[in-house]
Amino acid sequence: MTSRQTKEQIQSEDPAEWVDLYGDMLLSYALSRMRDRDIAEDLVQETFLVAWKSKGNFAGRSRFSTWLVSILRRKIADHFRREGSRTSYSFDESDEWEESEPLFNKQGKWTRSPKSWSASPEKLVENREFWTVVTRCLGDMPTHLAYVLRLRELKSAKTKDICNLLEITSSNVSVRLHRARLLLRQCLEEKWFE
Amino acid sequence: MTCKHATLLLSESEERQLSSRERWGLRFHVVICAACRRFKKQLQFLRLLLSQASPKMLAAVYASDASLSEPRRQEIKTLLRRAAEGQ
Numbered sequence A: 001m002t003s004r005q006t007k008e009q010i011q012s013e014d015p016a017e018w019v020d021l022y023g024d025m026l027l028s029y030a031l032s033r034m035r036d037r038d039i040a041e042d043l044v045q046e047t048f049l050v051a052w053k054s055k056g057n058f059a060g061r062s063r064f065s066t067w068l069v070s071i072l073r074r075k076i077a078d079h080f081r082r083e084g085s086r087t088s089y090s091f092d093e094s095d096e097w098e099e100s101e102p103l104f105n106k107q108g109k110w111t112r113s114p115k116s117w118s119a120s121p122e123k124l125v126e127n128r129e130f131w132t133v134v135t136r137c138l139g140d141m142p143t144h145l146a147y148v149l150r151l152r153e154l155k156s157a158k159t160k161d162i163c164n165l166l167e168i169t170s171s172n173v174s175v176r177l178h179r180a181r182l183l184l185r186q187c188l189e190e191k192w193f194e
Numbered sequence B: 001m002t003c004k005h006a007t008l009l010l011s012e013s014e015e016r017q018l019s020s021r022e023r024w025g026l027r028f029h030v031v032i033c034a035a036c037r038r039f040k041k042q043l044q045f046l047r048l049l050l051s052q053a054s055p056k057m058l059a060a061v062y063a064s065d066a067s068l069s070e071p072r073r074q075e076i077k078t079l080l081r082r083a084a085e086g087q
C-alpha cells in the first residue's frame, strides 16, 4: 500500500481495510487531543463512516490519511463544542456526579461494599497491563478530577501547590481528590481486581 | 458517622490534620464497618502504588495504548461493509 492513493483506488477499495490501515493512526491523533478513550474511538468510527459517505469528495490531491485526519479534526471540534456547556457543569462541586450509579445509599451506606484486593504492590508496579488499566480509568473520569489526582498522587504535588496552580480553595482540592479516589478505586475494582 | 462521611475523612486525612473529634468518630466507624476498613486499605494501597509509578512506564503505556480495541475494530468494519453493500 502506498501512502499516496489515487482517487480510483480509494473508490474501489473494501472500506473495511481502511480500519486496519488508518485506524490506529486516527486513534492516536484523537487521543492526543482528549483522554477519554471511548469518545476517541467513537469519533474515529464516525470519521470512517463520514469518509465512506463522502469519499467522492476525496480529490486524490492530498494523501488519503491527511484527508481522514481533516474529517476527524472536524469531529473533534464538534465534540468539544457540544461538550462546552457540559464542561462548565462538570466543574460544579455539587453531588451530580454520583447520579448514574450512587456509591452510597440515602442512609450513607455503601451500595456495593469494597472488596479486599489481593495483590502485591511490588508486582503491580512493574505490570504494564495494570498501568494501562489505571490510565484508562483516569481517562474515563471527569478531566478536572483526573487532573488533581495526577498532580497529587503521580507527581506528589502538595495540596497547597495545587490550590495555587488551579486557584481553588484547599477544601475544593480535597473534595476533588476524594471523588477522584472513589472513582479510581471503583474503576480498578471493576476492571482489574475482579 | 455514615460510610459516606467516613470515606471523605479517610481521603481528607491525606490532605489535612483531622480534628480530634473527627479522628475519634472515624476510628470508631472503621472498627465497626468492614466495608470502610477495606476502603481504607485500598486507599493506602493506591497511594503507595501511584507514588511509585515510573514516568517511563506511563509514557510507554500512553504510546502503546493508541491502538483500536479489537471489538471496536470489528464493529467499524461491519458498519463500513454494511454501508458498502447498501450502496
Ligand SMILES: [Zn+2]
Pocket: B002, B003, B004, B006, B029, B033, B034, B035, B036, B037
Ligand atoms: Zn462504613
